[in-house]
Structures are given as structure tokens and as C-alpha cells.
Amino acid sequence: MVVRLGGYARISLDKNGEELGVERQRRDYRQVAGVRPGWEVARDYVDNDVSAFKRNVVRPEFERLLVDLQSRVIDGVIAYDLDRLARQPRDLERLIDVFEERPELVFCTVTNDIDLSTSDGRTMARVMVAFANKSSADTGRRVARKHRELADAGKNGGGFPPFGWKEDRVTIDPDQAALITKAHDDLLAGTRLSTIVTEWQAKNVQTSRNTGKPITRVAVKGILKNPRLAGFRAVKHQKHIGADGKPVMGIWEPICTPEKLDAVIAVLEGVRTQYTTSNQSNNHKYLLSGILRCAECGTRMLANMRSSWKEGSKGSRFFYRCPAVSDGGCGKVSRAGEPIDRHVINLIHDAEAKLKAPKSEAAEWSGAVRLAEVTQEISELIAAMNTKRISATTAIAMLEPLERERDELEYERNKHTVEKIKATAATVDLSEEFERLPIERQRAVILKHVRAIVVHSAGRGARKFNPDLLDVVWAA
Structure with missing residues (x-):
């Protein structure tokens, strides 16, 4: 009798997209299946570059595996290790539910001998997944703390090199920076984001992931809004605020000014659309x-x-x-x-x-001094709250009117920047x-x-x- 197994392979991070990790897992579990009489790996279920620990991540091939087990397309599961299948107890319980419904199913891993069809095997699996979950959580806390230290120091974190910089993440890539600068000028002059996306796709512009697929609108928008373009250290796409209440500046070369970046973000987000007339x-x-x-x-x-x-x-x-x-x-x-x-x-x-004909430079924005004063007052209040010199209740009460004034001043500054750039970018x-x-x-x-x-x-x-x-x- 032939036992048709579903082989499952997963790896959380594959920076280069070469699938070397999942291929090693496939080779190992197929070798184990090959020495068992009647066993056959009928299909591989591969989730490459996908986390099993993050709660909001859906693993398409894991979901398909569960469906195929329930519908009797396959007769069991083989994987390199249990933690490849599950690092969240709820995912393991979903798998156990299937094995309780079909006790004849086969379960095998390369590194352990666990039988999900028995009570002892299921208990052991729950203990192992609980430890794997704790290990992931502990690692997550250590990584988060490390990233916080790097952010506070204005240093680069991990991941792929950001668009606009070379591999060292400090030196500007002149070709990519030129694309960003032109896109900023075009946006402020009235060009639609979709037009810029089409232009980049025609030039086969790729991010550092280099998937080979056309660059998406979401990717282009993220690139053009990135706070690090103006020299700011960002965490989750937002300026990182230091203990002194001020945005942390990075150690890399900026590509544009903070004022220009704010104006671009305002255009992309449709903030205060009075920038344009009907x-x-x-x-x-x-x-x-x-x-x-x-x-x-x-x-x-x-x-x-x-x-x-x-x-x-x-x-x-x-x-x-x-x-x-x-x-x-x-x-x-x-x-x-x-x-x-x-x-x-x-x-x-x-x-x-x-x-x-030669013209005098456009007048500078008149609110610059007041914006600097308000920004400094906000930073001092945040620093005082962080060091417990004033209570959070008092700080927030004082911050709210200052933040409203800052937002109004920044809007006026962005409007001035847009009009100033339009005066030059629209001249052809x-x-x-x-x-x-x-x-x-x-x-x-x-x-x-x-x-x-x-x-x-x-x-x-x-x-x-x-x-x-x-x-x-x-x-x-």
C-alpha cells in the first residue's frame, strides 16, 4: 500500500530569494521517506521567506496542506522539524484537530519521532511548540532592543539596503538618487504618482530585493516618502524620536531637505488639498x-x-x-x-x-523662526516627560496646543515649498x-x-x- 505524504518546508528569512534553506529541508525529508516501505512524497508544500511566529502572517502552503489532509488528497505529513510546521500553539492545534479526525494519518519529522495520532505524541508536540514559541518571543525582544539601540544612535538596522543608497547604506547611489529627486520634482509640479510608477517600470527599476517583477505603486510611494531621504532615522516608516524629544538623524548622506520631503508627503497623502485649485x-x-x-x-x-x-x-x-x-x-x-x-x-x-530672464530668488518663508521655536518647545516637553520632571498629564495638556500650531506652520511651509518648486519645475x-x-x-x-x-x-x-x-x- 502506498502512503502519499505531503512534504512541508519553511524558512522565515530568505534575503536573496534563492530558496536554498527550503531546498535542504526538501532533500532531507525526501531521503527519510525514501527508506520507508511504501512511503511517497506526493507533493511539496513550501512557504519560503515566511514566518510561522508572527500572528498576522498567513502561510498559503500551510493552509493548503491542512485542506489537502482534510479532503484526503494526502495520507500524512513529513517535515524536517516540528517547528517548521508550527511556532504558534493555535496552528499546532489546527493540525492536531485534523489528526484526531483521521487517526490513520502518518506524521514524521527528520529530527524527532512524534506521533500526532496518540495522546502522548500530541502532548509532546504541544510542549515542543510552546518552547519554540517562547524562543521566538525571546529572540524578538532581543532583536527589538537591539534595533532600538541602533535607532537611538542613528545607525542602520538590518534588512535590504534602502533604495537610494549603496550596499554600505551610507553612501548615496547617484542613479537611484537621481530617480528620487526627479520623482519629487515631478510630483510637486503636478505629475501623478501613477505616471511616475509607469516611467520606473519602463526603465525596469528594481528595489534591492530585485524580484524581477515590475516595481509596484506601493513600493514607489514608500521609497518617495522614506524619512531617511531627509537624513532621519526611521522605525516602522516613521521618524524615530530620541530621548531628547527630537527626531534622530542618521549617519548616512541625505538625498533631499526635510522641507521638500514634507511637501512631497503632503502631496502623496492628499493632505490639505488646497494646494491645488479645482x-x-x-x-x-x-x-x-x-x-x-x-x-x-x-x-x-x-x-x-x-x-x-x-x-x-x-x-x-x-x-x-x-x-x-x-x-x-x-x-x-x-x-x-x-x-x-x-x-x-x-x-x-x-x-x-x-x-x-534673470529673476531674484523667491522670498523665504516668513514662519521659519516661529516653527523652530515651537518645535524646540515640543522637544523640551517630551524630554521633560521622559525624564519624569513633569507628569504625562501635564505634558500632554501643554503639548496639544503646540502640536496644533506646529501642524499649521508645517502646512504653510509645505505650501510655500510646493509653490516655490512649481515655479521652477513647471518651466520648460x-x-x-x-x-x-x-x-x-x-x-x-x-x-x-x-x-x-x-x-x-x-x-x-x-x-x-x-x-x-x-x-x-x-x-x-
Whole structure:
């Protein structure tokens, strides 16, 4: 009689993704099964780089193993060691429940001789998993304490090298830093995060894990928000605050300023969206949607592709129109889109050329001194609370108004930073760069100069484009 076993292999950490640890386990338990008469490893269940101790981690192959045992797909389990299968008592109990339902099941490990079909074997398994759980918990506390010491000293922790730095985690990687800097500037100039993700994917940008798969939106967002970009030591993606109440600075070279990083985070998180006006939406597919206004009723005009247009045909591919009465407009004005786009681009080109004349530096933000004072007061209160010089109740009561003022000042600073960067990042050589910009950046360049463009009706019948039928409302 053939006994079909499910072989289970797991390792908690596989930095390089080479699966060498789980492969050793597979080789060992297959060798043991090979010397037992009638035993056959019918399927391998492998959870590589997956913890069995962390409560919030789901092990897909362990779950599949339990299902296959219950549905009689396999006749038992073989693993290198019991702690590969379970380090949480609740996981062991789920496995024991299956063996109690099917006493004929086989259980074997390379390192121990435990029989889950017997009461003594189950008791021994519970004791072993309890000790394994305690060992993991003790290790976790030691590791957490060590990481805290490293964080307090501003030193690097473990794991993969962060994006933007070389293997030593101190020296900047110039290529990756350039990507980050450009992405920051693009975001502050109006580019969508999805556009940046697409650009990075086209360049096959990889994190230090180098999975070979396209980089994800979550990964790019995490990279661009990383506090260490501005020199801060981070713990769980947040600035680490030292005993003195101040953010701990790291020993590595920063890639950007704290002010710029705060502005980028505000844009990515959508904080206080007053940074942009309603007609600066990033969801438009056409250059002047929402910027053009109907001269008859003042409603923002939208764009539509011509249903009859085909590749190679004459005329504009799309048109701008005032919405119908049912959609809030009058529906009386409709104009070919491409001639208007070309005309407006030429107008903006002339306006951009004037910006190239030497200009004085933008005024510095006026609230910098007060923000520094408030930040220092907050740090002193936290330090006093940490050293028990004042009670936590007193400290929190004093902190709340200061934190509100700090948040308001930081918002104003971020707004100033965004506007300052927009003034330079949105300035381009239209003859060379404009066509290569994403649509949201093109609109940002236009909205820097124009508040709206009023479109008058051209009358009935086919007519040549007449720029006199456009009234440009220039920005102050």
C-alpha cells in the first residue's frame, strides 16, 4: 500500500530569494521517506521567506496542506522539524484537530519521532511548540532592543539596503538618487504618482530585493516618502524620536531637505488639498478640459473624441464642447480641439520665454523662526516627560496646543515649498520638452500662466480657426 505524504518546508528569512534553506529541508525529508516501505512524497508544500511566529502572517502552503489532509488528497505529513510546521500553539492545534479526525494519518519529522495520532505524541508536540514559541518571543525582544539601540544612535538596522543608497547604506547611489529627486520634482509640479510608477517600470527599476517583477505603486510611494531621504532615522516608516524629544538623524548622506520631503508627503497623502485649485485636477485626458469656458454660460468645457475620426483622416480628432443643459451647461459652443491646443501652446511658449530672464530668488518663508521655536518647545516637553520632571498629564495638556500650531506652520511651509518648486519645475522649453511631458505636467505649465480661456461660438458651418474668438484670462 502506498502512503502519499505531503512534504512541508519553511524558512522565515530568505534575503536573496534563492530558496536554498527550503531546498535542504526538501532533500532531507525526501531521503527519510525514501527508506520507508511504501512511503511517497506526493507533493511539496513550501512557504519560503515566511514566518510561522508572527500572528498576522498567513502561510498559503500551510493552509493548503491542512485542506489537502482534510479532503484526503494526502495520507500524512513529513517535515524536517516540528517547528517548521508550527511556532504558534493555535496552528499546532489546527493540525492536531485534523489528526484526531483521521487517526490513520502518518506524521514524521527528520529530527524527532512524534506521533500526532496518540495522546502522548500530541502532548509532546504541544510542549515542543510552546518552547519554540517562547524562543521566538525571546529572540524578538532581543532583536527589538537591539534595533532600538541602533535607532537611538542613528545607525542602520538590518534588512535590504534602502533604495537610494549603496550596499554600505551610507553612501548615496547617484542613479537611484537621481530617480528620487526627479520623482519629487515631478510630483510637486503636478505629475501623478501613477505616471511616475509607469516611467520606473519602463526603465525596469528594481528595489534591492530585485524580484524581477515590475516595481509596484506601493513600493514607489514608500521609497518617495522614506524619512531617511531627509537624513532621519526611521522605525516602522516613521521618524524615530530620541530621548531628547527630537527626531534622530542618521549617519548616512541625505538625498533631499526635510522641507521638500514634507511637501512631497503632503502631496502623496492628499493632505490639505488646497494646494491645488479645482481646475487643476489630474484626471483630465485632454490638455484644456476644464480650462476652457463657454462664453454663453461660463460653464467649463469638456473634450470628446470624434466618433467618425479615423487614422489618416483630415480634421481634428476631438472637440471641446459646453455640456448639455441636463449636465449643467447650455450646449451652444463646440470647437475643434487640436487648433485650440496648438494656439494655446504657442501663447504659453511666449510666456515661458519671459521667465528665462534673470529673476531674484523667491522670498523665504516668513514662519521659519516661529516653527523652530515651537518645535524646540515640543522637544523640551517630551524630554521633560521622559525624564519624569513633569507628569504625562501635564505634558500632554501643554503639548496639544503646540502640536496644533506646529501642524499649521508645517502646512504653510509645505505650501510655500510646493509653490516655490512649481515655479521652477513647471518651466520648460516648449519647443523641445513640452510634448514629452505627461498631460498633468503640461496642464501645470499652462495653469501657471492662465486662469481660464473663454471660448466664443464660431457660428454654423465649417470655418477656419480664429484666435480672436478666444479670450485668455491670464493669471496675476
